Amino acid sequence: MFHRLAALTTLLATALVLGAPAAANPFETTLDNGMKIIVKEDRRAPSVVHMVWYKAGAMDEPDGVSGIAHMLEHMMFKGTETLGPGEFNRRVSAVGGRDNAFTSRDYTAYFQQVPPEHLEQMMQLEADRMANLKLAEEQFLPEVEVVKEERRLRTDDNPRALLFEQLMATAFLSHPYRRPVIGWMEDIETYTMADAQRWYDDWYAPNNATLVVVGDVDHQAVIELARAHYGTIPSRVLPGRRIPAEPPQRGPRNTVVRAPAELPMVALAWHAPTLRAPTQDEDAYALQVLSSVLDGFDGARLPRHLVREQEIAVAAGASYGGTGRGPSLFLLMATPAQERSVTEVEQALLAEIRRIADEGIAEDELRRVVTQAVAGQVYKRDSLMGQAMEIGFLELAGLSWRDEEALLDGIRRVTADQVQDVARRFFDPDMMIRAELVPLPQSTTTAARVSPLLRH
Template sequence: MNISRNTLVLSFIAWLPLMAAATSPPATQDFLLDNGLKVVVREDHRSPIVTVQLWIKVGSSYELPGQSGLSHALEHMVYKGSSKACAGEFAAILDKLGASQNAFTGTDFTVFHQTLSSGRAGVAFEILADLMSTAELDAQDFTPELKVIQEERRMRVDDEITTSAHERLNSIAYPTSGYRTSTIGWMHDLRRMNAVQLQQWYQAWYSPDNATLVVVGDVAPERIKALAQQYFGHLERRATPAAPVPVELASAGERSLTLHAPITSPRLIMSFNAPSLATALDRRTAHALRLLDMLLAGSGSARIKQQLQLGEAIFTEAQSEYDAFKRGDSLLTISTQLNPDKLTDTDEALARLWQVIESLKSKAPEPAELERAKNLLIANTVYAQDDLEGQANTLGLLDTIGLDWRLADQDTDELNKVTPLDIQQVAKTYLTRERLSTAKILPEKNNG
């Protein structure tokens, strides 16, 4: 799952209601059914609608070599028919109710979600319970759907050089964990995937005790308890396979790859192995890494953007990303595109990036600079929670990766505790060559 990050320009006065909202979390509670299904309910009575999400704890990081893409393919297939409906029937029902539905697969999860009138919440419960337990996964339906998935891969990955480069980079940046696996699936695995594999994957992971049901909206918790028991309570608990936490080597050594593509200007990507909120010995480390990301290239005022993109103009694009919300170790990634009018040598560009990185390692940022980064990150987080799906996404993600959903309501306080010295320390510890993987994308040479 990727959430876009927009640069926000806010006055101090505009911050006051944001901070107040961040310190007043909505009423939320959770409970367990006897079969192990966890249900998290958050009340939000601003409008008469509800979002219902079913989070299954399985994604591409669970897949063994040769199995890549199984979780994503299964996400496609559960809508193709079940004990209560043929393909398309559930979608038609939801459409008549004015509801929306979707699904997505990540490295650690598969999610099915619906947003509809709060009075119709039972419809979503019935559909999701049926898809989770009685999907037919017919081989005749799988053959054409597999071609759809293969075409999706060609369009979204193979024909998009930056996406493809990130996929290849992950394969070397994660030398020992399942995060190196392509979420959509490597093409050679998709070509040999079959319905039997899909059925086995479904039986292995789609169990109520391996799932979290998240409900956010204009609801009463007691009503949700009754609906959960009615539609999910009869599902049988099944033993699920062991799922090792994707922990990486602390110092895997510097790794690199070079790709050639029909582009006009070189691109450079740097990824550093780093812990997540789930694997850091101290969660403050992960929060400091989130802010380090903002200071590097995560906002318009970040150092790489100001010095190398807007200032020296050696980059036409520069951004950074750190995903703290993973069940295993993560990456802090810096992605750039060189300005061919200023610089075409990726080694020189790499050296300039290292200069910016070393400046954060040699001297802690000024308090005012860190405060700006905190304000931007908190604003992004608060605005992401402004709708029901944003709230449900955060609650479901935290629980699915093994963290307490209550951390969502503590996020602002935890970020505000990070000091300039914390930033300097995580830069020294994690932005090292021993943790670095680099991808260079160079223009193809004209041999004609």
């Protein structure tokens, strides 16, 4: 659901997965009702991944119902006009498959992985809940409690998650990325079934959905199945997307989170460009490489210098996604070692950026980053789920699976001078967003909350 602090660059991972030579290029069409269909034939294993992606995530939510996209995701498993609660999962399991769903700031997606002969049944099930979801109070109210428990477990009882939640709320004043995907607890507590129904009615339409199928299939047969099951669902007029732009940052921002924890932590962020034009946005590629130089492999600068050599931190890293429907941040984060202070690790993080800005990086270091990234992604070429995930992610981020060569070329074009240039330009201390975790004593009576009802 939430973004990982990836060790390898998102764009390079995407490009390598999509560029794997063992599978054919995808086939794409659009049904008469506006639903996009993308099929990639990969016959190396008798399996198929079936995914439906809706262009509706946390960024589309109105104020006051933060997290309703995630709440509706839960309710999608609670039954339709013809299926009872939990029946969807049972039918997938009965054919030897697996299924789940996830919500992000940009989208909500549902998937099943099954033997190919059961693909049509998955389409029947997914099309049914696209058109015929049945919400009931006896299912809705208990699921609100499940979501509240999920928030407690994953955020309220997790000091690192609390820190990054507060960082996002500080980095964005207007843009909806400021809200957590799971929602603020105060909003979750006031959900009504009408809120969930409205979200479903607004966004769960075929003309707001993309079907991705990857596996041991014939693309023409898949498209015909999609036309038979999804093509009969009428399109709907979608609400206008009035996503507020983020106003210019006028100076440094700072926030402090006090929570039970063993060690403090500091996270530093700067607004950075999001890749929109794969053949032109050179800064985005250079920032991706910079992120990997700092934290892209075992010998990267932050873990090597701050953790192993200086022993000033027990963990240190960098993160830059650079893709998505909204704006991007470049993050640095570190947890100081015992007897070392937050100030020390913060200065050490900034010193690593300054060193690259002043001295640049060597050509062999640049090449090593690319080589390490390739090695780290080689096994993903054999993953049907990995291929489907990357196709869907690109499509919902405003890019396309057709951009694979441009993405590869963009990384290949990055020079050491470009990496030094972005290190000089994007890390103004007067534009820094800083979040610090101040540990409070941990209660000896606090036990980890685990609910068997949590799906994710």
